Amino acid sequence: MRNLDNRPIGVFDSGVGGLSVLKKVVEVLPEEEYIYVGDTKRLPYGEKTPEEIKKYTAECVEYLYNRNVKAIIIACNTASSYGLEYVKELFDIPIVGVVDHASMDAIELTKNKNIALLATEATVNSGIYNRYIDKLDPEVTLRSLGAPDLVIAIEESHLDDEHIEKIIKGYLDEFNSFEYDTLVLACTHFPLARDAFKRVIKSYNYDRKIRLVDPAFTTVQSLKDILAEKNQLGNLNTKKVEFLITDDVDKFKKVFNNTFPKNGVVTSFEELNIY
Secondary structure: OOOOOOOOOOEOOOEEEEEEEEHHHHOOOOOOEEEEEEEHHHHHHHOOOHHHHHHHHHHHHHHHHOOOEEEEEEOOHHHHHHHHHHHHHHOOOOEEEOOHHHHHHHHHHOOOOOOEEOOOOOHHHHHHHHHHHHHHOOEEEEEEEEHHHHHHHHHHOOOOHHOOOOOOHHHHHHOOOOOOEEEEEOOOHHHHHHHHHHHHHOOOOOOOEEEEEEHHHHHHHHHHHHHHHHHOOOOOOOEEEEEEOOOOOOHHHHHHHHHHOOOEEEEEEOOOOOO
């Protein structure tokens, strides 16, 4: 009989973007409970300095660690870019990010070795995707673009309307001279607008298929493998998620209600002050 560990799993993001990862982790690991920290008060992380991002990431991870979680997903590309390695040194539990998984997925999906990437400006400026992808396949050409307006629009619940389509098109127009066949959604906010992305891409009438990269599945699968190896999988059937939001809980709940499947997940929402 395998050992069981019914401590919760922590999920951390700067805002609503982590919901795209949470949806997948609840699907892959339905017998676990979760604590989700959304640091909406200090959003957007993409406009902060590297030192600030590292500090904010450490504070949120420390909070989850003190809540006795057994593992943490940093469901934020910007926090993963600047804070993942730092917090892995500070805390003695498994902590996984999304950047390495998105990079691996992109390399596997591309056929012509031309990859476009949308992210926060901080993630782009970090150069972390360039380093990962170049290490995996130095023949790949990667072009990256910061998309701050897209983050804000999704936080404002523009997930599948003309407003978000206009913003997406404005950014994708910047790639018009680049024959990419793979687009990395390198901010976990962006997969929440996946349908709008698909419509905009279809409107260009490309003579090639554009593959969208959402790192959620491989990130979650990696965590599952780690927990299985450590005999730390749970066996609860509650599907309970505790949401702790640092500002404007109602706005966060609105996005949650518009994006999260109503499949028996038991939720609670509270404002969190960790400063």
